Amino acid sequence: MNVVVCVKQIPDPAAPQSLEPGTHTLDRSGKLILDDSDAYGVEMALQLAEQAGGGDVTLVSMAPNGETSGLRTALAMGAASAVLVSDDALKGADALTTAKVLAAAIKKSNPDLILTATESSDGYTGTVPVQIAELLGLPSITFAKSVVIEGGNVKVQRQTESGYDDVVAPLPLLVTVTAGVVEPRYPSFKGIMAAKSKPVETVTASDLGIATGAAGQEITSVVDAEARAAGEIVVDDGDGAQRIVAFLEELKLV
Amino acid sequence: MVGRIVIGLAITIVCFAVAGRRFFWLSRLIRSGAPAKRPYQGLRKAAEAEVVEVAGQKKLLQWTIPGLAHFFTMWGFTVLLLTIIEAYGALFNQNFAIPFIGHWSAVGFLEDFFSVAVLVSLLVFTGIRIKNAPARKQRQSRFYGSHTGAAWLVLMMIALVIITLLIYRAAQENTGHFPFQGDWWAFASLGVAKVLAPLGTGVNSVIENVALLANIAVITGFLVFVSYSKHLHIFLAPINVGTSRRPRALGGLDKTPDMDMENISEDTVFGVGKIEDFTWKQMLDFSTCTECGRCQSVCPAWTTDKPLSPKLLIMGLRDNMFASADRLLSKDSGEAAEAETLVPTVIDPDVLWSCTTCGSCVEQCPVDIEHVDAIVDMRRYEVLMESRFPQEANLFLRNIENQGDPWGLGGAKRLEWTEALDFDVPVVTSSIPDGVEYLYWVGCAGALDDRGKKQAQATARMLHRAGVTFAVLGPKESCTGDPARRFGNEYLFQEVAKANIETLKEVGAVKIVATCPHCFNTIKNEYPALGGEFEVIHHAELLAHLVNNGKLVPGGGYSGTVTYHDPCYLGRHNRVFDEPRDVIDAIPGAKQVEMGRCREKGFCCGAGGARMWMEENIGKRVNMDRTDEALGTGADIVSTACPFCMIMLDDAVQASGKGDEVRVMDISQLVEESLLSGSAPSSAPANASDDA
Structure with missing residues (x-):
């Protein structure tokens, strides 16, 4: 079974971040790392391919400056190869353009299954995965907390606010996975060594036949978030537990 | 007849x-082991060891x-x-x-x-x-x-x-x-x-x-x-003592493998997966063990009901070595390839991961067995070759890798601790400014952990007060790699270590003072093997020097009883026992009481060997055991000189419900407190008045 995993390489979330002055998009010129939330998709893909008795896990990513350091992390985990779309013309691309680019790149490998995170940890639009599915004409299941392949079908436990839904769909399709679907492995040294020589195909938008015209959306302004109001401090006079319960009841959480 | x-x-x-x-x-059988690539320590050191340890029986007479x-x-x-x-x-x-x-x-x-x-x-x-x-x-x-x-x-x-x-x-x-x-x-x-x-x-x-x-x-x-029988030591102990690491197998780890991608292939094995991967010296260790159990009786894992006993570990390896003798002697590579790895059958994972690398076993062993190196060798194999280790450790490894500190807070936060100081600490951007004597290596805990920050602040204030000039690297500093290395992730250790050495060389660091004994030990004893030679001292040594020279004169603002807890990597691993005690002694109102297990026999806090970043689910918590002993002295203050010991001991004091009566403080904080409410003696240096 061949699986494609969409992975994003993002600026280190712990490093100070800045926005580009004109476009208000995130400055991505520094070192990029593998988005933590994508490690779950990579692990899930590796496990599913192994359970299916073989098949390749291919990574698809779009990043500026031919950046591959995040891809190498995922390759070190065990993915076989990667396709990187890197093109100055795609700088500041919006979600739909990104989806078109990724869909075109995914199409080349003709996978049985496409895995993505539910959203990236830098842009947080959460719209790219389903757009990819739509562009490829495939069904999609979002927020998977468990993914099992049975015959030609995928059985997914889809996380909801109150619990989870059991959803079944035929292959091929796209599934978005939550953190917690599986525990990502830590790459072994063997994996890190092997990753150095695994193929990473770098392509441009025009190689994929994508027109890079004006983006369909732009960020017109950015405002600072309102500072959060200070919380209420309760001193425990022996009734701490009851007051916590009362607070939770007030929020209708218990 | x-x-x-x-x-x-x-x-x-x-x-x-x-x-x-x-x-x-x-x-x-022993000679079938891998070559021990350690620099020859010289006949003189070996002869000295034979006289002191074999003829004089020094370690037994402990x-x-x-x-x-x-x-x-x-x-x-x-x-x-x-x-x-x-x-x-x-x-x-x-x-x-x-x-x-x-x-x-x-x-x-x-x-x-x-x-x-x-x-x-x-x-x-x-x-x-x-x-x-x-x-x-x-x-x-x-x-x-x-x-x-x-x-x-x-x-x-x-x-x-x-x-x-x-x-x-x-x-x-x-x-x-x-x-x-x-x-x-x-x-x-x-x-x-x-x-x-x-x-x-x-x-x-x-x-x-x-x-x-x-x-x-x-x-x-x-x-x-x-x-x-196990009584082989009669003949083997003198050989083992003569070929052991000198002065002792503590401080830096024994082996620093070449991990340069240019020099290794996909077949290279790091660490010890099977018994044949041990060196002949380690095999001699296994054969020499006489099962006396001194190591076991002082091990922080064993004495808190965890499955690791250094003695049983060595015995297990010895038994496996004897049982694998046919394979070892035939040198049949096919047979070796099929052999099972030591973990998990011969060495249980819980045994391997319980070690805090405190070195008590090595300190005690009368025949100079090097337990800690063997444990880290096996951890290296598990981590680098098999990626098989307690999953919770994933996080601290990724954090060091991506953010440069085990907490994952990132370099941008590394200067926040200086905001509480009423003087400016120079931050090195290109090179250490002229007239600045020390580079202060703050460490991740000192820069990022709340209790660690207080320790770093007190240390900085005391150095400043004594007229010591120092600068910090701020965002350019990163984890020294100690926890990654002791966890077995030699690759990550060497990555961060090489980057740190490059930074230190770039800024022209000569003298480094560190508050964290782990940073101190790693830079001092382990960076030289990777090309980083610096003069490193611990703040306990510097404070003692300042106190002895009258440059820092503690005041009368504190009176009470203090018990000092030896951090393993300052005390046992680096023999700094007297300096922190000298500092406490210099405080007029401080009365020192020793715990039963102190100095060379100091008991671990439980954080070493990357245990800080792992769950402790088996047996009694090591920090509780140590804190029970500290509280038993009746001291008002449990003092130490390591941010990780502070975290472990303070947590345990709070958990014992004694948080209101007993405080856990670094020696620098203790000196500072002595200066707060009391009046500093007249012999204090001129800049003393800007404090308090």
């Missing part, structure tokens, strides 16, 4: 053949009573080699005496004195073994898991050696064949002779023959037994 020669020689030849065959096999008993037994064996010469001589010539010295009273006395001393020592050993019987004391006994049957047999055989010796010597006296005939310096032999004399010369003559042959039989039989 001829019968006596024939029987004596026959026994000897058979026993020597059996033992010789075994020793030849053992030597082939425990006085068993140490003395062993001292006399060991020297007894050495001196009584003379009696073996005499016994074989007597086989051929009943009137044999060693040439030149054979009739000297001093020789007779020494032989008899040590015969008696060994017998007394055996009684002491018997007492110790009965008192600490594992059947009764279970895990509390240091002999738990040791081959106690073999140990009793050893005691019995030694006793028989001495008893047969004294009997044939006594009979010789009565038949007129004794080299020290009628000489009361040979007091024990003559004493027994008095008892045997009434039996008459004829009977004594028979006794002489039988006891002499029995003596030879027991000695050569013992030789065979030794070659097949």
Whole structure:
């Protein structure tokens, strides 16, 4: 079974971040790392391919400056190869353009299954995965907390606010996975060594036949978030537990 | 007479053949290990160790009573080699005496004195073994898991050696064949002779023959037994001591493998997966272990009911080595490839991951076994080759990798601790400014952890107060790699270490002061192997120096009782014991009380060996055990000089419900407190007034 995993390489979330002055998009010129939330998709893909008795896990990513350091992390985990779309013309691309680019790149490998995170940890639009599915004409299941392949079908436990839904769909399709679907492995040294020589195909938008015209959306302004109001401090006079319960009841959480 | 020669020689030849065959096999087995690529430490250091540890029995004498008993037994064996010469001589010539010295009273006395001393020592050993019987004391006994049957047999055989010796010597006296005939310096032999004399010369003559042959039989039989038992240490310990790391296998780890991608292939194996991956020196370690259990009795894992005992670990590896002997000696690569890895069958993962690398076992071991290196070697294999380790550790490894600190807070936050200071700390951007003496290596805990920050702030204030100039790297600093290295992730360690060395060289660092003993140890003892040579001191050493020179004069603002907890990587690993105590002593109102386990015997807080970043679900928590001991001293302040010890001890003090009565403080915080409410003595330096 061949699986494609969409992975994003993002600026280190712990490093100070800045926005580009004109476009208000995130400055991505520094070192990029593998988005933590994508490690779950990579692990899930590796496990599913192994359970299916073989098949390749291919990574698809779009990043500026031919950046591959995040891809190498995922390759070190065990993915076989990667396709990187890197093109100055795609700088500041919006979600739909990104989806078109990724869909075109995914199409080349003709996978049985496409895995993505539910959203990236830098842009947080959460719209790219389903757009990819739509562009490829495939069904999609979002927020998977468990993914099992049975015959030609995928059985997914889809996380909801109150619990989870059991959803079944035929292959091929796209599934978005939550953190917690599986525990990502830590790459072994063997994996890190092997990753150095695994193929990473770098392509441009025009190689994929994508027109890079004006983006369909732009960020017109950015405002600072309102500072959060200070919380209420309760001193425990022996009734701490009851007051916590009362607070939770007030929020209708218990 | 001829019968006596024939029987004596026959026994000897058979026993020597059996033992010789075994020793030849053992030597082939040990030499089949991987090469030990450590720089030769020189004959002088080896000779010193032989004198101090083998002849002087220094490490054994750390425990006085068993140490003395062993001292006399060991020297007894050495001196009584003379009696073996005499016994074989007597086989051929009943009137044999060693040439030149054979009739000297001093020789007779020494032989008899040590015969008696060994017998007394055996009684002491018997007492110790009965008192600490594992059947009764279970895990509390240091002999738990040791081959106690073999140990009793050893005691019995030694006793028989001495008893047969004294009997044939006594009979010789009565038949007129004794080299020290009628000489009361040979007091024990003559004493027994008095008892045997009434039996008459004829009977004594028979006794002489039988006891002499029995003596030879027991000695050569013992030789065979030794070659097949844990008692091999008689012969191997001097070799192991002579080839061990000097001054001790503590501080930096032994092996720094070349992990340059250019020099390795996909077949390169890092760490130890199978027994054959150990070096010959480590295999010698396994063979030398005498199962005394001193390591076990001081191990923070074992004594808090975790499955790791350094002794049982070494015994397990030894058993596996013997069981794998055919494979090791055939050097058949196919067979080796199919062999199972040591973890998880021979070494349980819980055993491997329980180690805090505190080094107590290495410190105690009378035969200089290097347990910690063996454990880290196996961890390296598990992490680098198999990616098989407690999953919760994923996070701290990724954090070091991506953010440069185990908490994952990132370099941008590394200067926040300086905001509370009322003076400016220069932040090095390109190179260390002229006139700045020290680079202050703050460490991740000092820069990012709330309790660590207070320690770093107090240290900075005290240095500033004493007129010490220092600068920090701020965002350019990153984890030294200590937790990654001790966890077994040598690759990550070398990545961050190389980057740090490059930074330190770029900024022109010469003198570095560190508050974290782990950073201190790593930069001082481990960076040199990667090309980073710097002069590194710990803040305890610098503060002691300042206090001793009168540059920093503690005030009268504190009075109470302080107990000092030795951080393993400052104390045992780097021998900084006196300096922090000197600092506390310089505080007029501070009275020091020591915990039972202090200095070389200091008990770990539980955070070392990357245990800080793992769950502790088995047994009693190590930090609770240590804190119980600290609270038992009745001290108001538990003082230490390590941010990780502070976190572990403070957590445990809070959990004990003593948070209101007992405080956990770094020595720098203690000095600062002494200066706060009290008035500083007039001899304080001029800039003292800007504090308080």
